[in-house]
Amino acid sequence: MVLTRLIAKRLFGALVTLWFVTVLIFLAVECLPGDAAEALLGKDATPVAVENLRAELHLNDPPVERYVGWLGRVAVGDLGKSLTTNRPIAPMLATRLSNTLFLAATAAAIAVPLAIILGLVSALYRGTRLDRVISVLSLASISFPEFFVGYILLVVFALNLGWFPVLSGINPDMGLGEQLHRIVLPALTLVCLVLAYMMRMTRAAVINVLSNPYIEMAELKGCSRREIIVRHAFVNAVGPVANVVALSLAYLVVGVVVVEVVFTYPGLGQWMVDSVSKQDILVVQICGLIFGATYIGLNLTADIVAVLFNPKLRHPR
Template identity: 45%
Template sequence: MNALLVRLLASRIAIAILTLLFVSVAVFLGTEMLPGDVAQAVYGQNATPDAVEGLRRALHLDQPAYLRYLLWLGRLLTGDPGNSLVSNLPIAELVATRLPNSLMLAFVTIVVCVPMALILGISSAIWQGSLYDRVVSLTTMSLVSVPEFVIATLTVIMFAVNLRWFPALSYSAGLLSLNQVVQLLALPVFTLSCVLIAQIMRMTRAAVIDSLRSSYVETAVLKGARPMRIVLNHAVPNAIGPIANAVALSLSHLLGGAIIVETIFNFPGLGRLLVDAVTTRDMPLIQACVMIFCAAYLFLVTLADIAGILSNPRLRH
């Protein structure tokens, strides 16, 4: 790895860190500008002035905003974002109980949708212009244009209410068997996969078609190489960079969709925790959850950027 490439990758990582720092300022100021008094909202209308004033001092609300931001950022960097205002439990503990559920939902969705999207995208590029290509393209374009909450609602009506194949809610407090886990995850994973498969398939198809039109593929055709060999040995390997970029960017969309899906299906994940925190006006919990989602999004976008640089020599200069 040459020095120019190292500097280029280091600059991308530095930009991501600076962007995350800017996001932290925006998140803190955004929650600070919300109307109302946090201390009064926590205690309710019947709280005494002394109790409200004591909570304000405990939350450092009597100090300037820049000092509160520095205190909050310092605790965040040390892994201690504070306690929840509603449950008085450590936020790190609340996140630790919900984050594995969200990661499991994301992992299952990736395992299901990425291989299927790659197969559909590559096969549509091979048979470009055929009836199969038109049907797949029309279906995926239709799915991309439909929001997740509409797909989730239609899924519940069809598979949970009418057919009764799966439960409408994805929550259970006890130990579950493999069959029960599949039943609980089926509808959320299906809802998330619909949009992800459509996005990854469209970008994969475009990358493979662009690779099939290149000069080295034309040379392989003139040499008499078999069509399958041309696709697998020449077109797909040279399209891996754009495909990896497309997959990483599409997975970043999974974060926003997970919040909607977890709320609709009552899935006990990080997205549902964020929605509950907004409902109860739990500011420290809101800030911590938003920062986790922003950090994950920046990580995926930076990963896509680095994959594009490593796969395309022209971008290194």
């Protein structure tokens, strides 16, 4: 009963946060420089044509009225049409979103198991030279922004060595092998983005569990260090580790925007950036809402996982 109330409370908080995100997205689009009607018609458009388009797009309506109308249409699944292509947003959104999820899932499939393994190894050999090398490399990875890592990978592996294409464009007609080959560099960039954080938090969680009395009892029974960490410490550190993985995946989905722009990848982030430059406000709003909802959903998942694995969080202090 207590667990159900906590989950319901977390879900309600997530919905309130999502509503607040919709307000921020609408206000941010309102603050974009320039006029959407003028940007769509071009510099040679007559004032009459601009005013007619503004009326057609309801840009002259009060902001509150436009916000309520937009939110109501989105709530019933009506995403509208792109202002630049006059095509429905929903089919294009499905294609772009599937590309972004494909890239993020590939990066996660590499980063999550690798981070857990490195975290366990670092905890197993804590204080050794191997632990220090892993820590230094992880700190160096955290220090570099994703666009810098992306450009370095482009210069080395695409321009100099020629192992991978400079542009990471994919389409449904390609086979899975060709698609994976084209997204190697952006996926590696995303791996570097989240690997170090997950690895260090896994190491910290395992080391924290090692200070518990039952670990000392396992040592007194003659269990090896490897068995203690893998069979006892890591099992009890699954809650914090799962929490960190969910938060890292949330950051991974949001961080994909910069990576897609660097590698010209046809995903949701690249589409949003292009739409900002073209003043396609409906597409910008939908893309921002998708990113916000994904981030909130993964944070909600991390919160629920933490409550499930840690009974102390189920009772107020």
